Amino acid sequence: xxxxxxxxxxxxxxxxxxxxxxxxxxxxxxxxxxxxxxxxxxxxxxxxxxxxxxxxxxxxxxxxxxxxxxxxxxxxxxxxxxxxxxxxxxxxxxxxxxxxxxxxxxxxxxxxxxxxxxxxxxxxxxxxxxxxxxxxxxxxxxxxxxxxxxxxxxxxxxxxxxxxxxxxxxxxxxxxxxxxxxxxxxxxxxxxxxxxxxxxxxxxxxxxxxxxxxxxxxxxxxxxxxxxxxxxxxxxxxxxxxxxxxxxxxxxxxxxxxxxxxxxxxxxxxxxxxxxxxxxxxxxxxxxxxxxxxxxxxxxxxxxxxxxxxxxxxxxxxxxxxxxxxxxxxxxxxxxxxxxxxxxxxxxxxxxxxxxxxxxxxxxxxxxxxxxxxxxxxxxxxxxxxxxxxxxxxxxxxxxxxxxxxxxxxxxxxxxxxxxxxxxxxxxxxxxxxxxxxxxxxxxxxxxxxxxxxxxxxxxxxxxxxxxxxxxxxxxxxxxxxxxxxxxxxxxxxxxxxxxxxxxxxxxxxxxxxxxxxxxx
Amino acid sequence: xxxxxxxxxxxxxxxxxxxxxxxxxxxxxxxxxxxxxxxxxxxxxxxxxxxxxxxxxxxxxxxxxxxxxxxxxxxxxxxxxxxxxxxxxxxxxxxxxxxxxxxxxxxxxxxxxxxxxxxxxxxxxxxxxxxxxxxxxxxxxxxxxxxxxxxxxxxxxxxxxxxxxxxxxxxxxxxxxxxxxxxxxxxxxxxxxxxxxxxxxxxxxxxxxxxxxxxxxxxxxxxxxxxxxxxxxxxxxxxxxxxxxxxxxxxxxxxxxxxxxxxxxxxxxxxxxxxxxxxxxxxxxxxxxxxxxxxxxxxxxxxxxxxxxxxxxxxxxxxxxxxxxxxxxxxxxxxxxxxxxx
Numbered sequence: 001x002x003x004x005x006x007x008x009x010x011x012x013x014x015x016x017x018x019x020x021x022x023x024x025x026x027x028x029x030x031x032x033x034x035x036x037x038x039x040x041x042x043x044x045x046x047x048x049x050x051x052x053x054x055x056x057x058x059x060x061x062x063x064x065x066x067x068x069x070x071x072x073x074x075x076x077x078x079x080x081x082x083x084x085x086x087x088x089x090x091x092x093x094x095x096x097x098x099x100x101x102x103x104x105x106x107x108x109x110x111x112x113x114x115x116x117x118x119x120x121x122x123x124x125x126x127x128x129x130x131x132x133x134x135x136x137x138x139x140x141x142x143x144x145x146x147x148x149x150x151x152x153x154x155x156x157x158x159x160x161x162x163x164x165x166x167x168x169x170x171x172x173x174x175x176x177x178x179x180x181x182x183x184x185x186x187x188x189x190x191x192x193x194x195x196x197x198x199x200x201x202x203x204x205x206x207x208x209x210x211x212x213x214x215x216x217x218x219x220x221x222x223x224x225x226x227x228x229x230x231x232x233x234x235x236x237x238x239x240x241x242x243x244x245x246x247x248x249x250x251x252x253x254x255x256x257x258x259x260x261x262x263x264x265x266x267x268x269x270x271x272x273x274x275x276x277x278x279x280x281x282x283x284x285x286x287x288x289x290x291x292x293x294x295x296x297x298x299x300x301x302x303x304x305x306x307x308x309x310x311x312x313x314x315x316x317x318x319x320x321x322x323x324x325x326x327x328x329x330x331x332x333x334x335x336x337x338x339x340x341x342x343x344x345x346x347x348x349x350x351x352x353x354x355x356x357x358x359x360x361x362x363x364x365x366x367x368x369x370x371x372x373x374x375x376x377x378x379x380x381x382x383x384x385x386x387x388x389x390x391x392x393x394x395x396x397x398x399x400x401x402x403x404x405x406x407x408x409x410x411x412x413x414x415x416x417x418x419x420x421x422x423x424x425x426x427x428x429x430x431x432x433x434x435x436x437x438x439x440x441x442x443x444x445x446x447x448x449x450x451x452x453x454x455x456x457x458x459x460x461x462x463x464x465x466x467x468x469x470x471x472x473x474x475x476x477x478x479x480x481x482x483x484x485x486x487x488x489x490x491x492x493x494x495x496x497x498x499x500x501x502x503x504x505x506x507x508x509x510x511x512x513x514x515x516x517x518x519x520x521x
Numbered sequence: 522x523x524x525x526x527x528x529x530x531x532x533x534x535x536x537x538x539x540x541x542x543x544x545x546x547x548x549x550x551x552x553x554x555x556x557x558x559x560x561x562x563x564x565x566x567x568x569x570x571x572x573x574x575x576x577x578x579x580x581x582x583x584x585x586x587x588x589x590x591x592x593x594x595x596x597x598x599x600x601x602x603x604x605x606x607x608x609x610x611x612x613x614x615x616x617x618x619x620x621x622x623x624x625x626x627x628x629x630x631x632x633x634x635x636x637x638x639x640x641x642x643x644x645x646x647x648x649x650x651x652x653x654x655x656x657x658x659x660x661x662x663x664x665x666x667x668x669x670x671x672x673x674x675x676x677x678x679x680x681x682x683x684x685x686x687x688x689x690x691x692x693x694x695x696x697x698x699x700x701x702x703x704x705x706x707x708x709x710x711x712x713x714x715x716x717x718x719x720x721x722x723x724x725x726x727x728x729x730x731x732x733x734x735x736x737x738x739x740x741x742x743x744x745x746x747x748x749x750x751x752x753x754x755x756x757x758x759x760x761x762x763x764x765x766x767x768x769x770x771x772x773x774x775x776x777x778x779x780x781x782x783x784x785x786x787x788x789x790x791x792x793x794x795x796x797x798x799x800x801x802x803x804x805x806x807x808x809x810x811x812x813x814x815x816x817x818x819x820x821x822x823x824x825x826x827x828x829x830x831x832x833x834x835x836x837x838x839x840x841x842x843x844x845x846x847x848x849x850x851x852x853x854x855x856x857x858x859x860x861x862x863x
Contacts, residue, residue: 051632051817053587061589134599136588144593192633207642208634209817210809244718245817249807252710252717402581402822409585409597422590431591442594 038277038502039257041519044236046512047244047253047262051209056191057178058128061136063285063510066175066425068241071214071514073178073197074222076102076121076157077169079427079508081228083337085169088224089116089179089198090157093169095466098161100168106155108222110181111195111202118152124180125150125159127188140424140431141171143463144438166463166470170339170428175511198222200515201239212241214514223515230504233518254278260500260519261512266375267324269496277501282326284335285495285510286423288379289432290488293416295440295449299364300416306485308360309417311353312390313383319491322379327491332478333432335492340429340471348482354390362391369397369415371404374493379419387417409441419490420447425509429474433459436486450487455480549857550850557846561839568835573617575831576824583630583822604630617828626832627825631818636829639814644833647799647810653730654737654795659788661738666745666784667776671768673746674753685746693739697798701732701805718807729806733798737791744787748780786852789845793838 048064057069078088090102108116128135129148142148143165150159161168171177180188184196195203200223201214216237223229242259244250247268253259254272262272272278292300292309299305319327328336331346366387370380377398384396397415399407407413408420424431437456438444455477462473481487495510506516584600585592592600601607605616620627626636669685692700708728709717715728752758753776761771803812811830818826850857 051821053631054633061587061592131595132599134588134592134596134603136592136596138596139593140591207809208629208632208639209814244807246804246807249717249805252705253807255710256713256717258716258718400580400820402586402820405590406580406582406585406822408590409582409594420590424591434591434593444594 038520039500040521041236041260041500041503042234043238043240044261044503044517044519045240045242045259046514046517047250047259048212048241049263050243050245052206052212052241052243054192055195055203056184056188057176057180057197058133058135058188060176063423064241064243066511067514068212068214069175069178070199070511071201071239071241072195072199072203073175073180074108074199074515075175075177075179076172078224078226078513079170079173080226081506081508083339083427085173085427086224086226088173089121089222095169097466098164100159100161102157102159104152104155104157105222108198109219110198111217112181112183114181114183116179116181116198118155118157120152120182121157121179122150122152123182123185125157125177127180127185128177135176137171137174137176137426139434140167140426140428141174141177142168143430144434164464164466165430166466166474167426167428167430170426173427174425200235204238210243212243214239214241220515226506226513226516229506229513229516230518233502233504233520236517236519239514239517254498254500257500260503261497261505261517263495263497263510263512265323265493265495269498272498279499279501279504281497281499281507282494283497283507283510284328284492286374286421286493287330287334287432288322288374288490288493289333289420289422289435290383290490291418291420291435291448292485292487293413293418293448294451294486298416299366303485304360305364307350308357308390309366309387310485310488311350312357312361312392313386314352315349315490317386318379318382321382322374322491323493324375326494326496328494329491330489331482332429332489333487334424334427334429338427338429340474342471342475342478345475345478345482348479349488357390361387364392365395366392367395367397367414367416368418369399369404369407369413370419371401371421372398373401373404373421379490383417383419408447411440411442418448421493423509425511427509429478430463433463433474433477436481448487450481452480452484452486455484455486546854549854553850553857554847557843561843564839565836568832568839569618569621572828572831572835573614576822576827579819579822579824579827581822583824586821587630621832626829629818629826630823631821631826636825639826640811640829640833643809643811643814646808647796647803647812649726650729650733650799650802650808650810651792651795653726654734654798655788655792657730657734658738658741658791658795659784661734662741663745663780663784665738666742667749667772667780669742670746670749670753671772671776674750689739689743693736693743695736697732697736697801698805700735701729701802704728704732705805729799729802729808732805733795733802737794737798741784741787741791745780745784748783749776752776752779786845786849789841789848793841796834796838 048067050064052068053060053062053065055068055072057073060069075088076090077085080086089105089108091105092103094101104116104118104121110116114120126149127133142161146165147162148159150157178197181196184191193203193206200217200220202217204213204215206212216235244253247264247266250259250262250264251268251271254262255275269280273280292306294301315329319325319329331349332341368380368384370377380396380398384394387394422432434445435447436450437459438446440446440449458473458477462470462477465473497507497512502520504518506513584597584604584606588596588600605613624637628635629639669681672681705717705728708714716725758775761775799810800812800815803810804816811834814826815830
């Protein structure tokens with residue numbers, strides 16, 4: 001064989017050697033020191049769950065959007081640690097039927113210097129209320145099938161609803177109702193990566209999907225009066241919201257001091273808490289609900305089968321599997337600190353009784369489908385195994401969350417049972433009712449085809465009344481749903497918020513409120 | 522000293538300086554390049570068609586994913602309209618293809634960022650990791666392959682061969698995410714020499730580059746070792762040795778140049794594989810490159826982002842292959858004959 005030989009210059013070999021030296025020399029530099037007790041966190045990094053949809057509050061929909069929006073915008077009202085509604089941009093308020101009046105706090109200014117008045121707030125809310133804006137959480141704020149408009153006069157603001165809605169005040173606490181100032185309302189495109197609000201921070205730079213850098217606003221003096229917010233300490237001048245999806249990576253980044261505040265739904269936080277001075281707060285975020293497919297052709301149309309399924313499950317064990325035991329079992333369509341939560345509904349639950357369940361379920365074919373959102377879908381696996389223990393023949397499908405959500409809203413779905421993971425951040429029991437009434441998908445949100453005329457009759461009263469009347473009606477509504485086993489609330493799923501030494505903040509429903517973050521050196 | 526061996530008749534056109542020979546050379550090159558360019562155009566066309574159809578297979582409804590469970594069907598419809606998902610199939614296809622001609626890959630469904638801008642922001646990091654990986658492949662694969670072959674040639678040591686085969690076997694078999702995780706545990710968490718989350722300058726790129734490059738480096742070192750062994754058994758090496766040429770000169774002057782040709786070609790092919798490897802490694806190191814983006818985009822059914830990224834990576838791979846073909850043509854002109862004939 002003949003060889004065509006090429007000579008590479010000695011310089012080439014030297015270059016290769018130099019490159020090797022470069023790699024090796026890089027190995028020697030830049031030791032990372034772990035967090036010491038109370039560091040200088042003037043630039044603070046807070047973990048978020050993924051890419052941010054928009055800096056436009058009306059279009060926000062995800063957990064990570066919430067944290068960004070709470071940084072850039074303030075809401076009229078907000079929720080204290082115990083779930084009570086407290087003053088946000090509104091210093092005073094009053095609801096009378098379909099009319100809600102607010103007094104806007106004096107001295108609040110927008111990031112572009114504009115003074116916040118009732119007119120400015122009204123313009124922002126009217127855009128939010130406009131069906132064409134398609135704000136994802138609109139029905140949580142004003143109720144399903146309802147419309148609303150706002151008018152402003154000086155520091156006064158009035159919201160007029162077409163029909164009264166008992167969850168309005170809770171609705172106005174969610175980050176997506178954050179008040180956008182005039183320039184942003186006039187040109188919402190500027191809000192995709194820019195901000196125009198009254199929040200403690202303003203948008204600076206971003207690498208979309210990765211890091212979102214925000215700068216502290218000078219003169220921000222209207223932090224709500226949260227009972228659990230730190231009263232002293234420094235405010236970070238730069239906030240970096242960093243998207244980290246993997247919980248082990250979050251723990252790695254916290255142990256090496258690269259992230260100061262991070263949330264966990266698994267037990268990955270344990271490694272971080274082994275370090276001195278770190279603190280953890282368990283904050284209940286989502287709720288899980290057992291949904292029985294009650295559309296024709298499913299074994300779960302039979303109330304006896306639904307009851308037997310409820311008997312087959314040990315909810316305490318499910319809670320253990322779902323959130324490492326950090327969740328709380330629930331018996332209402334929301335969490336214990338929501339107004340109108342009725343503890344007595346727990347009495348309606350059938351006792352855990354595998355033998356009784358087996359009598360009904362033996363040999364029955366059941367299709368379980370669920371999302372991998374919480375603990376990789378372990379609760380779905382537990383549900384399947386509990387049903388198998390009761391003699392049912394179970395097929396389990398664990399789906400990635402967006403796939404599961406899309407399947408839920410398909411007109412024809414093949415699941416008999418699914419665990420609905422639903423995060424309603426309004427702090428009201430009312431919004432979840434949308435999933436158990438009205439037309440089935442694609443024309444409505446009645447995900448499991450519930451047909452309960454008694455419940456349907458009482459629901460409008462619960463939604464449109466206020467105070468005790470609303471609570472009594474909603475208890476009656478939930479009683480009807482649970483007695484008929486149309487749905488079975490299971491447990492809340494918490495976020496374990498882990499904070500670096502010397503760092504503190506108000507945390508509500510798994511979200512850190514950036515305007516309250518303080519650090520001590 | 523170089524032993525220049527003039528090969529077959531076919532290369533006379535390149536060694537002969539006459540104008541007829543130059544014309545023949547140019548004709549061969551034009552034929553070769555045209556063939557390769559036609560191949561490139563074909564690949565791009567297939568990529569465009571596949572990327573357009575592929576996203577329809579991604580499970581999940583982008584509109585529902587964006588607005589969440591709480592939104593009413595009417596709100597979902599408004600978002601579907603806004604995203605153009607309600608347009609007829611051929612209208613969507615036309616928007617996609619016409620957009621490509623104007624350099625507009627659309628906007629992300631999720632973040633509304635222009636896809637071109639998204640790729641501009643993220644590609645440099647992905648390319649840095651892939652090139653860093655290539656550097657690792659060359660810097661580790663080459664010297665080790667040559668060194669082992671020379672050791673084996675000189676001593677015929679079973680111990681060397683055995684340990685080498687074991688180490689290379691393990692390294693070559695380790696998937697990137699395991700290599701990456703082990704590197705994080707040792708160098709980022711225990712020794713704290715490097716950041717857990719890479720990407721902050723050269724220092725932050727070391728672990729991701731190693732994670733992506735170690736397995737291919739092991740593979741390359743095997744090829745280099747075998748090539749070197751073959752070369753070391755050649756007569757001209759024996760001749761060179763008989764002239765008492767020092768080992769260093771023998772290595773630099775005779776072994777390295779011969780190994781380089783095939784190994785550099787292999788390096789180019791590896792670069793394409795390394796681009797794929799970065800998708801995994803970026804997720805391990807939480808790097809804001811195209812790899813993390815495509816995973817996020819698939820999970821969110823973000824069609825324009827999925828299309829844009831796959832198209833970009835595909836075109837890049839095709840360009841790298843074209844570049845390899847050109848380099849091969851320069852190094853071994855016999856290929857031109859086959860290429861032009863093909």
